[in-house]
Amino acid sequence: GQSLEQPSEVTAVEGAIVQINCTYQTSGFYGLSWYQQHDGGAPTFLSYNGLDGLEETGRFSSFLSRSDSYGYLLLQELQMKDSASYFCAVHQAGTALIFGKGTTLSVSS
């Protein structure tokens, strides 16, 4: 079978750094993506890791370790507008994206 695990909630203050972890168990894995969703709106793509290592996009970075079946999303210089749900999603051969249950990030001032 397949499974993705990520924390259900994370809290942080403005200006801080937060890391959202994702562990997965799946066959035919070839990549990990992250999506952001504000308050029930449309999810939007943040990043993709197909190879081991760190991918950086502005304040957001994403990391993948295939050997550990593990990845994380790192958000720096947190802002109130970063309060949202964050989903990891695995790309696997023969099917479409499979999403985790999501992590709700609450940023306070």
Place this chain on the structure above:
Amino acid sequence: NAGVTQTPKFQVLKTGQSMTLQCAQDMNHNSMYWYRQDPGMGLRLIYYSASEGTTDKGEVPNGYNVSRLNKREFSLRLESAAPSQTSVYFCASSATRTEEEYFGPGTRLTVT
């Protein structure tokens, strides 16, 4: 360039009624998807279409049917709605099955 559009935005059905959710994209994408989102459950794949003319089941296909009408449009049909199908339904598309997905605004469906 509207991206992915979905109709209707809201719908209330009685148990046993049928309805079709419509989805269209104007990005010339090959692949399209239907997800449902329930509180605490994340996004669960119902059906997808890797390319025009093909459809495949996802994680939770029971109670649903789909039609890839053409490259632009991918509809989801509930033949006999049940309260367990109360959910938010998202349609998405991507250039290919392996690339980033673009989501529509969602349809909020309540079955009483």
